Amino acid sequence: MSNLVCENLSMTFLNPQTGVKVEALKNINFSLKRGELLSVLGPSGCGKTTLLNMIAGFLNPTAGSMSLGGKLIEGPGVERGMVFQQGALFEWLTVSKNVDFGLRMKKTPESESTQLVEKWLDIVGLQGFGDTPTYQLSGGMQQRVALARCLVNGPDVILMDEPLGALDALTREKMQSLILKLWKETGKTIVIITHSVEEALLLGERLFVMAPRPGRIHKEYNLPFASKGLKKPLRDIKHEAQYGKIREEILSMIWDMEEEIMGGA
Amino acid sequence: MLSWLSQERGLIAAIIIVILFLCLTFSIFIGLKQTASREKDEVFGDPERTLGGWYWTLTGISTLLLLWFYFSWGMARAFFPETGNELCQIAKINSAIAPITAALPIESRYYKSTTLIRRNLEQLKTLEKSMPVTAFDVVEIRELQKIILQSKAIIEFFSNPTNQSLESKIALEEIGQGFDRLSETLQTGFKGLVPNQEAFAQPKWGTELTEIPLLPTTPKGVLFDQISEKARVLTETFLKTRNKSTAADTLISSTKELINQVKARNENSEFDEEKLLKRTSYVKAVERIFRRLDDGTIFPPSALDKLNVSVNDFFTAISVTKGNLNLIDRILVPGDGIVKSKTQCTEQGSGRWLPKPTDVVATFMTLANPDIDSGGGYKGSTLLWWKWIQIGDILGFFIPDFLIDMLPGEYGRHSESGVFQPTLKDRMLAVAQGDVYLGAIPMLDGHIWDSLFRVIVALFLGIGLGVPLGIYMGVSRFFKSFFDPIIELYRPVPPLAWAPLVLTIFGIQDDGKIFLLFMVAFAIMVISARTGASGTQLSKIRASHSLGASDRQILRYVILPNAMPEILTGIRISIGVCWGTLVAAEMLAGTTGIGFIENVARVVSNYELIWVTILIMGLLGLAFDILMRWVINKTIPWRGKG
Numbered sequence: 082m083s084n085l086v087c088e089n090l091s092m093t094f095l096n097p098q099t100g101v102k103v104e105a106l107k108n109i110n111f112s113l114k115r116g117e118l119l120s121v122l123g124p125s126g127c128g129k130t131t132l133l134n135m136i137a138g139f140l141n142p143t144a145g146s147m148s149l150g151g152k153l154i155e156g157p158g159v160e161r162g163m164v165f166q167q168g169a170l171f172e173w174l175t176v177s178k179n180v181d182f183g184l185r186m187k188k189t190p191e192s193e194s195t196q197l198v199e200k201w202l203d204i205v206g207l208q209g210f211g212d213t214p215t216y217q218l219s220g221g222m223q224q225r226v227a228l229a230r231c232l233v234n235g236p237d238v239i240l241m242d243e244p245l246g247a248l249d250a251l252t253r254e255k256m257q258s259l260i261l262k263l264w265k266e267t268g269k270t271i272v273i274i275t276h277s278v279e280e281a282l283l284l285g286e287r288l289f290v291m292a293p294r295p296g297r298i299h300k301e302y303n304l305p306f307a308s309k310g311l312k313k314p315l316r317d318i319k320h321e322a323q324y325g326k327i328r329e330e331i332l333s334m335i336w337d338m339e340e341e342i343m344g345g346a
Numbered sequence: 347m348l349s350w351l352s353q354e355r356g357l358i359a360a361i362i363i364v365i366l367f368l369c370l371t372f373s374i375f376i377g378l379k380q381t382a383s384r385e386k387d388e389v390f391g392d393p394e395r396t397l398g399g400w401y402w403t404l405t406g407i408s409t410l411l412l413l414w415f416y417f418s419w420g421m422a423r424a425f426f427p428e429t430g431n432e433l434c435q436i437a438k439i440n441s442a443i444a445p446i447t448a449a450l451p452i453e454s455r456y457y458k459s460t461t462l463i464r465r466n467l468e469q470l471k472t473l474e475k476s477m478p479v480t481a482f483d484v485v486e487i488r489e490l491q492k493i494i495l496q497s498k499a500i501i502e503f504f505s506n507p508t509n510q511s512l513e514s515k516i517a518l519e520e521i522g523q524g525f526d527r528l529s530e531t532l533q534t535g536f537k538g539l540v541p542n543q544e545a546f547a548q549p550k551w552g553t554e555l556t557e558i559p560l561l562p563t564t565p566k567g568v569l570f571d572q573i574s575e576k577a578r579v580l581t582e583t584f585l586k587t588r589n590k591s592t593a594a595d596t597l598i599s600s601t602k603e604l605i606n607q608v609k610a611r612n613e614n615s616e617f618d619e620e621k622l623l624k625r626t627s628y629v630k631a632v633e634r635i636f637r638r639l640d641d642g643t644i645f646p647p648s649a650l651d652k653l654n655v656s657v658n659d660f661f662t663a664i665s666v667t668k669g670n671l672n673l674i675d676r677i678l679v680p681g682d683g684i685v686k687s688k689t690q691c692t693e694q695g696s697g698r699w700l701p702k703p704t705d706v707v708a709t710f711m712t713l714a715n716p717d718i719d720s721g722g723g724y725k726g727s728t729l730l731w732w733k734w735i736q737i738g739d740i741l742g743f744f745i746p747d748f749l750i751d752m753l754p755g756e757y758g759r760h761s762e763s764g765v766f767q768p769t770l771k772d773r774m775l776a777v778a779q780g781d782v783y784l785g786a787i788p789m790l791d792g793h794i795w796d797s798l799f800r801v802i803v804a805l806f807l808g809i810g811l812g813v814p815l816g817i818y819m820g821v822s823r824f825f826k827s828f829f830d831p832i833i834e835l836y837r838p839v840p841p842l843a844w845a846p847l848v849l850t851i852f853g854i855q856d857d858g859k860i861f862l863l864f865m866v867a868f869a870i871m872v873i874s875a876r877t878g879a880s881g882t883q884l885s886k887i888r889a890s891h892s893l894g895a896s897d898r899q900i901l902r903y904v905i906l907p908n909a910m911p912e913i914l915t916g917i918r919i920s921i922g923v924c925w926g927t928l929v930a931a932e933m934l935a936g937t938t939g940i941g942f943i944e945n946v947a948r949v950v951s952n953y954e955l956i957w958v959t960i961l962i963m964g965l966l967g968l969a970f971d972i973l974m975r976w977v978i979n980k981t982i983p984w985r986g987k988g
Contacts, residue, residue, distance in 0.1 A: 139888050157891035169885035172984040173907040182903070183893035216984040227889075234893060 085113040085136070085238055085270060090145035092131055092296075104295035105131045109145070111289070111298065113272070115237075118264050118307050120273045120285030122331065124338045128296025129274045133240050136272065137163050149237060159183065162236030166243045168223040170215045176226050177202065177211035183234040201229040204266070205259065221252035228263065238270045245280065254315060257283055261310045278331050282306055282324060283315055290331055292338055300334065302327065348711065352553055355704040359424035362703075363415055366408045373404035411703065419693060420702035422678035423551055428567070429674050430551040430558040433684040434691035435570035436664065441686040442578040443657070445585055446521075449643075450654045452661075459644045463501050466635050470494055473631055481624040486611075489604055490632065496601040497636055503597060504589055504644035511594075514645070517587040518653050524580040525656035528573055529663035536569035536667070552705050558684060558691040569667065588642035589649075598640045605633050701954040706961065709954040713943075716792075725946065727938050728792035735789040742780020750775045794962065796856075796938040801924045804860045808867025808920060813913055816872040817906060820879025829872075837869035841927040845934055854935035859928060866927050867920040874916025878909025911978075911985045918974040925967055940966075 090109035095102050105128040113119055121129050134140045136147060138157040147154040149161065170179050177198050184194040202208055205225040210218070215226060224244055231239060244260075245253045257280065264271055275281050281288055286307045292299035304327070306318050318324055351358065380401065388395055415421050422429050440447075449458040456464075474494055479487060503509050541563050548559035562571040612625050665672060675683060681695015692698065701709075715722025716731040723729060750771065758769040768776075776782050790799075818825040836844075845862055852858035882905050890904045932941025933948075940959050947955035978985070 134888075137888070137892060139891070157888070159892070159894035161892065163889060163892040165885045165889060167885065169883065169889040171886065171904065171907065173910065173982070182890070182895075186890075186893060186895040186899050186903070214984060230889075230893065 084115055085147070085149050085272075087111050087136075087147045088145055090132070090135065090142050090147060092128070092135065092140065093143045106135075106142075107295035107297055109298060113270055113287075115270055116268045118271045118273075118284065118286040119289065120275055120281040120287075121289045121291060122275060122278060122281040122335070123289075123291030123299075124293060124335050124342065125276070126342070127291040127293040127338075129291055130242055131296065133242050133272065133274050136238070137161055137240050159234050160237045162231035162234055162239045164224070164227045164231050164239065164241045164244045166246045168215075168227040170223055170226055170230075172214070172216045174215065175211065176207060176213050176215055176218070179215055179226055180229045180233050182230060197233050201233045204232075204263070205229045219252075220248050221256060224248065224256060225259070228259070232263070232267065236269070238272065241271065241273045243274055243276060246276065253280070257315055258310070260284060261307060264307070265311050278328055278335070279319065281331075282328060283310055283318065290334060293342060299338075352708050353550060355553065355702075355708060356423050356427045356550065359415065359420050359702065359704045363412070363421060363424055366412050366415075369404055370408040370412065373401040373408065377401040377405060414700070414703055416678075417680055417696040418700040418702040419679055419681075419697040420704065422674060423702060426674050426678070427551060428564050429671065429679065430684065430691070430693075431563050432567045432570065432671055433675060433679070434558045434560065434686060435562050435567040435574065436668070437684045437686035437691055438574035439570060439577055439664065442574045443581050445581055446653075446657060449584075450650060450657055452654075452657065457645075457647075457650060459505075459650075460647075462638065462644055463505065466638055467498070467501065469635055470497055473628075473635070478624045478628055481621045481628070486608065489608060490628075493601060493604050493632055493636070496597065496604070497632075497639060500594070500597055500601065500639045501644065503594055504639075504642070505646055507646040507649065509591060509593065510646050510649055511589055511591045514587050514589045514642075515649070517583060518649065521580050521584050521587070522653045522656040524576075524583075525653070525660045528576055528580075529656075529660045531576075532569070532573060532660075532663040532667045536565040539565040539568040539572075541565070541568050552702060553708075557693060560691060566667070566671070570664075589645050590642040594642070601636060602640070605629065605636060609633075699953050701957055705954050706957050710958045710961075713958060724793060724943050725937070727796075730790070730792040730794040732788050733791040734786040736780070736786045737784040738777070738782045739780045741777055741784070745778040747775065747778050750778045793938055793940055793943055794966070797928055797932065797940045798966075800856060800859045800863060800939070801921070801928055804863030804924055805867050805917070805920060807860070807864045808871050809917060812868045812871025813875045816875025817879045817901065817909060819872065819876040820909070821901065821905060826876070833869055833872055836865065837873070841866045841923070842930050845931050849931070849935055859931050859936070862931055863924045863928055866923050870920045870923065871913070871916050874912045874919070875909055878912030879905050881912070882908045911982045914974070914978050914982060918971065918978070921970045921974065922967065925963070925970065929963060
């Protein structure tokens with residue numbers, strides 16, 4: 082029963098030059114059950130990435146607490162794997178060495194790690210690319226490596242910070258299917274930050290729309306599309322009436338928020 | 347074989363020059379053709395345009411080498427090997443009659459008499475005006491004025507044609523006729539003249555330390571040589587010829603009398619110091635001018651006209667006899683030609699400081715010869731060779747003696763029967779001091795190796811200490827803030843500015859130089875490693891944290907490899923700077939190394955050797971850089987692709 086719980090989470094940044102305090106996040110409360118798929122959406126500057134970085138343990142909240150499976154989060158840990166927008170791969174290592182990285186740090190015996198690496202490369206669809214240098218891979222393949230590198234460590238939660246932001250439309254769709262497939266096969270809790278409404282709808286069993294100043298959860302949705310996406314092509318889902326309706330609703334919501342920011346500035 | 351090559355370097359140069367010319371024409375032809383065919387589909391400014399183009403490389407290299415051959419007179423020597431010798435004979439004539447040409451308006455605009463008179467009259471005028479009236483009394487002033495007047499009178503006297511001595515008239519006439527005869531001799535030509543055997547035994551042009559063979563080796567040269575001997579006699583007569591007469595002598599001696607009077611008064615009377623100084627310096631100035639006038643070298647304005655015509659005719663005759671040598675001299679011998687000094691003929695101009703390519707190669711071959719006993723190497727050391735070195739010596743170098751002192755046990759002492767009994771500790775001390783024979787291993791040796799060794803050791807130390815410190819400075823506030831001031835203070839000082847100090851403290855042998863280079867490499871490595879480490883992307887660090895890496899593992903497996911491109915660039919820069927500093931440091935002090943060779947060569951003005959060392963340094967620097975480029979391509983292929 083490992084679930085991710087955030088209680089009264091707040092984060093305030095101090096600009097050292099101007100002395101101005103910015104409330105990046107204020108009173109965030111939510112809990113995720115094991116195996117839930119959460120996507121977080123919001124206009125730029127609403128604190129999505131800050132929230133993710135705090136869950137990952139890279140930032141300490143100024144108030145409130147987070148726990149995973151009842152254990153307080155106090156720093157980075159293997160149980161919370163992270164996938165970055167640009168892969169953050171180690172370009173001096175080959176694909177399999179990149180995937181192997183976490184295992185090597187744990188000093189896993191080589192026979193065991195080789196097997197694991199092979200398995201995960203197969204799952205993400207990179208069989209035969211083990212010895213390729215990562216700088217020779219395309220953007221989509223690099224993200225696959227990043228996914229495998231994260232999954233091979235067996236994390237409880239996978240945190241994704243705009244993982245598909247830098248990819249072209251076609252690759253994006255393929256990767257979305259892959260993420261859904263991984264979600265189903267591994268049953269992991271996944272948190273995805275995105276700025277694409279479509280992606281948030283497709284990849285979110287639950288969806289938070291966040292609002293800025295201070296960063297907070299503005300509205301929460303429970304969506305059926307992710308489960309549907311496991312059975313039928315994502316493109317078909319996009320044509321459903323319900324999908325279109327919610328998309329329009331969220332778009333206008335975010336549009337209003339952006340307007341407010343612009344007007345206020 | 348080698349000595350044959352050395353003797354025939356003119357012929358070899360000729361072959362090379364022909365090949366270079368062919369290469370040049372061929373590569374220009376190909377280049378133009380390629381340019382014409384590519385012009386249509388290439389856009390100006392496209393970086394692709396600079397790729398390839400070996401033919402222009404070939405054009406550049408052949409042009410450079412041809413220019414080198416040309417300005418070093420290599421072409422003249424290759425195709426007209428006798429040029430040097432023949433020009434030397436003419437240089438002999440020029441040097442023999444130099445005093446005569448100096449008196450005539452040949453190399454200058456005026457007769458020497460004219461120049462002499464102009465300058466001295468000017469100085470007399472100045473003296474007249476600047477007479478220190480306070481230092482002399484009225485009578486003396488009048489005396490001094492008289493001296494000046496008489497000096498002018500001497501000039502006037504000598505300038506007047508009616509006063510010219512009969513002896514000098516006759517002598518000048520005879521010298522002129524002498525030159526006319528020499529001109530006639532020149533016109534009869536050099537048929538039937540034969541160089542002697544001794545001349546053929548001379549080393550060829552440029553093959554020995556004496557640049558150009560002195561004795562004539564061609565009939566033409568023999569003629570010029572003979573003429574120079576005769577011209578020398580004429581010069582001797584000219585130097586003895588003075589415009590002197592009894593009347594002139596009277597005038598001169600009376601002036602001298604007056605000067606001596608003033609001088610005597612200066613010496614015998616007591617003046618205060620300041621006054622005495624003014625008096626003596628003024629009288630000295632007056633006397634100096636008088637001395638230039640009293641030796642009868644001033645002739646009347648047209649007294650030397652006839653001689654001038656004869657000498658000019660003589661030069662024309664030389665030029666006619668030179669024939670095609672004139673053309674070679676003018677076209678293939680850029681610079682000031684050949685000059686004869688007391689004992690030898692030397693090249694002047696670019697031929698002097700720019701040795702011929704073949705000579706440079708020959709000098710290099712001599713240096714590269716590992717057999718020191720047969721004249722190879724330089725100053726008792728080979729250029730690059732190997733030798734056996736004892737393992738014991740190496741151990742002795744690395745194991746400090748005090749380490750043995752710290753071991754338990756006692757050193758041995760002598761026994762009651764007066765015999766020393768070494769203990770185990772004594773034997774170990776012998777090892778630490780390098781006194782034990784443990785076999786020998788082959789090791790590189792020579793000037794180049796000495797230089798390389800210094801650079802390599804300093805680089806290893808610089809990298810070994812600089813990279814860890816730099817990495818820590820890139821990630822730790824303490825390390826960065828603590829070491830930054832120290833490094834930033836000493837780094838901007840040019841390494842050579844440290845040299846005097848470092849060489850004093852650590853000695854002029856390897857230690858001092860290695861330390862100096864270490865300082866250079868260390869600063870560069872620290873800074874590049876720091877830049878590389880602090881430039882690690884935050885997301886990579888965060889990713890490794892999430893993957894469960896410890897701080898130390900992140901340092902070793904993420905930050906260090908991430909800094910590799912910067913570190914390797916740092917090494918490349920270090921090598922370049924170290925190499926430059928080393929050569930300069932070796933020029934400052936030391937007994938081996940490339941810089942040392944160049945320093946000695948500089949002192950003895952051995953331009954060939956200087957060029958050899960410059961070429962060696964250039965080639966080694968190039969080799970280092972190519973090696974580093976290869977290493978960089980091999981080790982960090984991801985650079986610029988991340």
